Amino acid sequence: MSAPIELLDWPENLPEWPKHLLSERFRRENHGDFPRWVEAINGLPVAPNEASVQLQTDAVSCKLNLNADATRLLHEQLMHLHPWRKGPFQIDDIFIDTEWRSDWKWRRLSKTLGSFKGQRVLDIGCGNGYFGWRMLGAGASEVIGIDPTLLFCMQHQAIQKYFQDPRNWVLPLKVEEIPDSTPFDRVFSMGVLYHRRDPQEHVDKVFNLTAPSGGQGIIETLVVDGPDSLYPDDRYARMRNVWCVPTVNDLCSWMTKAGFSDLHIIDVSTTTLEEQRSTPWMHFESLEHSLDANDPTLTVEGHPRPMRAMVVGHKD
Numbered sequence: 001m002s003a004p005i006e007l008l009d010w011p012e013n014l015p016e017w018p019k020h021l022l023s024e025r026f027r028r029e030n031h032g033d034f035p036r037w038v039e040a041i042n043g044l045p046v047a048p049n050e051a052s053v054q055l056q057t058d059a060v061s062c063k064l065n066l067n068a069d070a071t072r073l074l075h076e077q078l079m080h081l082h083p084w085r086k087g088p089f090q091i092d093d094i095f096i097d098t099e100w101r102s103d104w105k106w107r108r109l110s111k112t113l114g115s116f117k118g119q120r121v122l123d124i125g126c127g128n129g130y131f132g133w134r135m136l137g138a139g140a141s142e143v144i145g146i147d148p149t150l151l152f153c154m155q156h157q158a159i160q161k162y163f164q165d166p167r168n169w170v171l172p173l174k175v176e177e178i179p180d181s182t183p184f185d186r187v188f189s190m191g192v193l194y195h196r197r198d199p200q201e202h203v204d205k206v207f208n209l210t211a212p213s214g215g216q217g218i219i220e221t222l223v224v225d226g227p228d229s230l231y232p233d234d235r236y237a238r239m240r241n242v243w244c245v246p247t248v249n250d251l252c253s254w255m256t257k258a259g260f261s262d263l264h265i266i267d268v269s270t271t272t273l274e275e276q277r278s279t280p281w282m283h284f285e286s287l288e289h290s291l292d293a294n295d296p297t298l299t300v301e302g303h304p305r306p307m308r309a310m311v312v313g314h315k316d
């Protein structure tokens with residue numbers, strides 16, 4: 001089976017972006033589960049009428065008026081796209097209780113950032129596009145999300161089957177693959193910095209992608225209390241690919257060095273077991289299993305437990 005044509009959509013206003021990577025990545029050869037995911041999306045029940053979508057509630061939602069059989073099928077097909085990490089979503093009568101209460105992060109962000117009216121936004125490492133929906137709900141005109149994890153792109157395709165909204169994109173691209181030629185009013189990098197080997201290079205990239213004369217870059221990352229940033233030798237909270245967990249000071253220095261001014265620390269908070277946890281929609285191990293059972297202030301490796309900060313900077 002080949003990919004349905006819907007998976008190959010592309011925002012036409014990004015002519016210099018590597019469009020060819022899209023069709024290369026949305027191919028069965030790239031991931032053993034790809035045919036199964038395509039089947040799950042193709043098998044989603046058809047809604048009897050157009051979805052009524054709500055983007056301003058904690059759970060991004062749509063009403064479809066499905067009957068009981070179709071609701072059962074909806075649940076089954078969406079479950080084939082497990083694990084669901086970012087959300088929640090309410091798709092008709094199905095509540096996707098994701099690993100993360102991403103609505104909590106959104107609340108922290110939006111109380112400082114306020115309206116997104118008319119803005120074009122880039123969301124680097126966007127996951128399944130949950131935040132893109134919330135940004136549209138706050139007035140953004142378009143959100144381009146990029147994320148190399150194919151499953152998250154497929155989850156977005158499943159949601160889009162009902163939402164049918166060409167203003168929110170989740171493209172299977174890495175940040176280092178996109179050119180700086182199209183600047184955005186707001187550029188978000190949330191949960192990506194510590195996965196990058198060269199954090200300064202990443203912050204520079206966020207700056208380069210931010211529009212001059214008033215654009216904003218927003219960086220959210222794991223942080224540690226000072227005095228020094230942490231460069232884990234091996235794993236951090238069971239994650240293999242964490243290269244650096246900075247102090248807030250180091251993060252701010254990198255942003256200043258990149259060229260951002262007027263920095264504002266939006267939030268610093270310790271991640272709780274209520275915000276990140278296993279659920280029926282993400283039944284693998286979660287934060288609880290990454291903490292030392294005898295001392296929950298530490299990770300299983302003995303590092304400080306996850307704490308996250310978000311900082312906004314301005315580009316003159």
Ligand SMILES: C[S@@+](CC[C@H](N)C(=O)[O-])C[C@H]1O[C@@H](n2cnc3c(N)ncnc32)[C@H](O)[C@@H]1O
Nearest residue numbers: 124125126127147148149174175190191192195
């Ligand atoms: C911890 S998750 C954060 C998701 C979401 N931004 C949030 O804050 O909840 C990190 C995401 O970054 C993506 N990612 C990893 N390396 C990336 C890269 N080089 N470019 C863009 N995204 C990347 C991962 O696939 C993953 O979905």
